[in-house]
Amino acid sequence: MKDTSHINPLENEAIYIMREVAAQFEKPVLLFSGGKDSITLVRLAQKAFYPAKIPFPLMHIDTGHNFPETIEFRDRLVEELGLELIVRNVQESIDQGKVKEETGRYSSRNALQTTTLLDAIEEFKFDACIGGARRDEEKARAKERIFSVRDDFGQWDEKNQRPELFDMLNGQIELGQNVRVFPISNWTELDVWSYIEKEDIEIPSIYFAHKRKIFLRDGLIWSHSDFVYQEDHEEVLEETVRFRTVGDMSCTAAVLSEASDIASVVQEIRESSISERGARIDDKRSEAAMEKRKQQGYF
Amino acid sequence: MEVLKIATAGSVDDGKSTLIGRILYDTKSLTTDKLEAIEKTSKQKGYDYLDFSLATDGLVAEREQGITIDVAHIYFSTPYKSYIIADTPGHVEYTRNMVTGASTSQAAIILIDARKGVIEQTNRHFFINNLLRIKDVIVAINKMDLVDFSEEIYNSIKADFEELMSKRDYQEQNITFIPVSALKGDNVVNHSKNTPWYNGQTLLEHLEQLDRKDIYNTGTPRFPVQYVIRPKTEEFHDFRGFAGKVYGGELKVGDEVVALPSETRSKIKDIYYYNEKCQTASRRSSVTITLEDEINVSRGDMLVKIGDLPTIDKQFTATISWMDAKNLNAGNKYVLQHGVNKVLARVENIHHKINPDYSGIEEDIDSLKINDIAKVTFKLNKPIFFDAFKNHRTNGSFILIDAQSNSTVGAGFIS
Numbered sequence: 001m002k003d004t005s006h007i008n009p010l011e012n013e014a015i016y017i018m019r020e021v022a023a024q025f026e027k028p029v030l031l032f033s034g035g036k037d038s039i040t041l042v043r044l045a046q047k048a049f050y051p052a053k054i055p056f057p058l059m060h061i062d063t064g065h066n067f068p069e070t071i072e073f074r075d076r077l078v079e080e081l082g083l084e085l086i087v088r089n090v091q092e093s094i095d096q097g098k099v100k101e102e103t104g105r106y107s108s109r110n111a112l113q114t115t116t117l118l119d120a121i122e123e124f125k126f127d128a129c130i131g132g133a134r135r136d137e138e139k140a141r142a143k144e145r146i147f148s149v150r151d152d153f154g155q156w157d158e159k160n161q162r163p164e165l166f167d168m169l170n171g172q173i174e175l176g177q178n179v180r181v182f183p184i185s186n187w188t189e190l191d192v193w194s195y196i197e198k199e200d201i202e203i204p205s206i207y208f209a210h211k212r213k214i215f216l217r218d219g220l221i222w223s224h225s226d227f228v229y230q231e232d233h234e235e236v237l238e239e240t241v242r243f244r245t246v247g248d249m250s251c252t253a254a255v256l257s258e259a260s261d262i263a264s265v266v267q268e269i270r271e272s273s274i275s276e277r278g279a280r281i282d283d284k285r286s287e288a289a290m291e292k293r294k295q296q297g298y299f
Numbered sequence: 300m301e302v303l304k305i306a307t308a309g310s311v312d313d314g315k316s317t318l319i320g321r322i323l324y325d326t327k328s329l330t331t332d333k334l335e336a337i338e339k340t341s342k343q344k345g346y347d348y349l350d351f352s353l354a355t356d357g358l359v360a361e362r363e364q365g366i367t368i369d370v371a372h373i374y375f376s377t378p379y380k381s382y383i384i385a386d387t388p389g390h391v392e393y394t395r396n397m398v399t400g401a402s403t404s405q406a407a408i409i410l411i412d413a414r415k416g417v418i419e420q421t422n423r424h425f426f427i428n429n430l431l432r433i434k435d436v437i438v439a440i441n442k443m444d445l446v447d448f449s450e451e452i453y454n455s456i457k458a459d460f461e462e463l464m465s466k467r468d469y470q471e472q473n474i475t476f477i478p479v480s481a482l483k484g485d486n487v488v489n490h491s492k493n494t495p496w497y498n499g500q501t502l503l504e505h506l507e508q509l510d511r512k513d514i515y516n517t518g519t520p521r522f523p524v525q526y527v528i529r530p531k532t533e534e535f536h537d538f539r540g541f542a543g544k545v546y547g548g549e550l551k552v553g554d555e556v557v558a559l560p561s562e563t564r565s566k567i568k569d570i571y572y573y574n575e576k577c578q579t580a581s582r583r584s585s586v587t588i589t590l591e592d593e594i595n596v597s598r599g600d601m602l603v604k605i606g607d608l609p610t611i612d613k614q615f616t617a618t619i620s621w622m623d624a625k626n627l628n629a630g631n632k633y634v635l636q637h638g639v640n641k642v643l644a645r646v647e648n649i650h651h652k653i654n655p656d657y658s659g660i661e662e663d664i665d666s667l668k669i670n671d672i673a674k675v676t677f678k679l680n681k682p683i684f685f686d687a688f689k690n691h692r693t694n695g696s697f698i699l700i701d702a703q704s705n706s707t708v709g710a711g712f713i714s
Binding site: 167190 | 302330370371372373374376381383395396398399402403525526528529530531532534535538540542543544571572573574583584585587598622634636638639692693696697698700705706707710
């Protein structure tokens with residue numbers, strides 16, 4: 001007869017964290033980007049509350065510059081699982097004059113998401129936002145707590161973080177504050193991909209090899225699109241590529257790949273020697289890029 | 300895949316970050332872009348070697364001061380195991396981070412600078428790893444290259460450390476000594492030609508052979524209820540599942556259990572892991588349990604096996620590690636979180652402060668400062684269900700929360 005000893009300790013930890021969120025907070029939300037990490041979070045939440053439905057909504061901060069494949073996928077998943085989805089648009093924050101669109105060669109709406117996110121947290125009075133950030137992604141994230149308190153301006157005070165001992169998660173906050181929750185903190189990129197393979201989780205098609213119009217800049221492969229600034233001399237090519245990480249089109253670089261199914265993707269990750277965030281254009285700006293964005297309330 | 304969590308401890312400049320960087324480098328865990336960043340920065344700083352500490356020192360403030368100021372988590376894996384290293388700082392004022400890192404670890408690495416030998420900090424690091432009952436401790440005697448890989452120096456440091464070991468409370472702890480040079484790579488992942496007198500394992504070899512069964516503290520099964528699942532759908536109309544994580548030992552379908560605090564008895568009907576029914580819930584698995592009888596159980600309650608009850612009391616004595624800048628005074632009230640259960644606690648008595656360098660205790664005190672470790676008696680507004688920390692690492696520990704700041708201000712280990 002079956003026992004549970006074969007189950008991944010990381011999955012057990014993540015399910016425990018999901019349940020702590022539902023128990024300790026009044027208005028949690030799961031921040032959903034349509035990327036593999038947030039898709040993994042949805043599966044973990046399903047597992048945590050079965051046979052009941054996931055007791056919180058999903059929220060997508062849409063930059064308006066997403067891959068269309070991601071948006072189609074998002075809408076289908078939400079419908080299949082009967083979940084509530086909230087969408088807030090960066091375009092609205094721009095129209096309201098709260099943020100200014102970046103211009104030029106490296107312009108991206110990625111950083112602008114922060115304002116839209118913080119406004120939405122205030123609008124819905126969310127007290128806990130579950131996100132798919134992992135500590136292995138980046139040095140500043142390596143110091144992030146599982147329950148990470150944000151003040152009423154949405155800011156992260158990295159020098160004054162609560163110690164987290166044993167399994168005990170302290171979610172006590174004041175009115176106006178919120179907690180960012182990272183259930184897959186201790187997962188690596190390979191852990192996520194292996195989990196997607198084992199669980200047979202569906203993910204957007206752009207994670208698999210496909211033909212795409214691209215151009216090259218700074219040794220990275222950029223998508224040719226209306227949303228991405230491109231100079232005249234930057235030649236458009238067609239290549240077989242896939243994405244390792246999926247964010248806004250203007251900040252996500254592709255990799256050359258023939259991996260067209262999950263098994264070959266896992267194999268590729270296992271052998272790969274460039275870390276995942278190496279394909280994130282926004283982090284190349286400076287060594288402290290991520291930490292600065294986090295202090296301002298970025299995810 | 301097996302996951303092993305390791306806490307590291309060492310004083311400033313003992314080379315802790317360098318050691319971790321070395322492990323990552325020699326296990327080929329550093330990716331091309333990370334390695335490039337390290338090469339670039341090392342060159343800018345004018346070093347003629349690679350500064351691996353740059354791989355782990357994450358925050359801007361740390362890079363400026365060249366020190367580690369908070370717990371950082373580093374991940375790597377071998378074909379046999381996944382590893383998580385909790386890199387905790389070694390400054391006197393950061394005992395709290397060390398306790399935090401150690402609380403979730405099964406193994407610890409204590410670094411000693413071969414030129415300096417056992418210093419007060421070493422005592423402190425060992426004391427904390429022993430207090431937290433870390434099963435496996437590796438004493439890495441580092442910078443051997445700077446003492447000409449001298450066997451004599453290694454042996455004399457080892458002898459000094461063994462003297463400390465005789466004073467420890469948790470005698471069953473497994474302790475291993477390894478002479479290393481993190482900077483040059485001796486005996487970290489690869490065996491060194493410079494230490495022909497050392498026949499033991501390298502640091503990584505030691506970690507690789509640690510058996511999961513031996514490094515986890517086990518005890519009797521405890522099931523603190525986290526959340527009650529009531530789907531209220533057609534199909535699961537009467538379903539009442541108790542969601543939680545099993546600690547200490549395993550639970551089986553058919554086990555006779557008692558729900559605390561009501562002390563009502565029932566039997567385990569089903570164990571769910573997601574949509575699968577299982578016969579057994581092994582330790583540390585997040586399951587949902589249903590009972591044969593309809594009894595009233597809510598968050599913070601606990602299911603235990605009949606005849607295997609924990610202590611149920613409103614008062615207990617514990618060793619606590621104080622972590623807040625605001626002092627703890629006799630008579631103060633705190634929120635005490637024991638697992639997922641929260642109660643109010645009042646400090647009845649501070650018995651004595653323990654000097655974490657094994658130099659004895661201080662009596663007649665009525666207040667604790669940040670980083671103090673002390674024996675304290677608490678009185679609670681309602682009973683909790685606990686075991687002694689030495690018998691049950693999970694059910695014998697708690698945290699203290701300041702009701703005003705909501706911050707976690709202390710950790711405790713029940714006597």
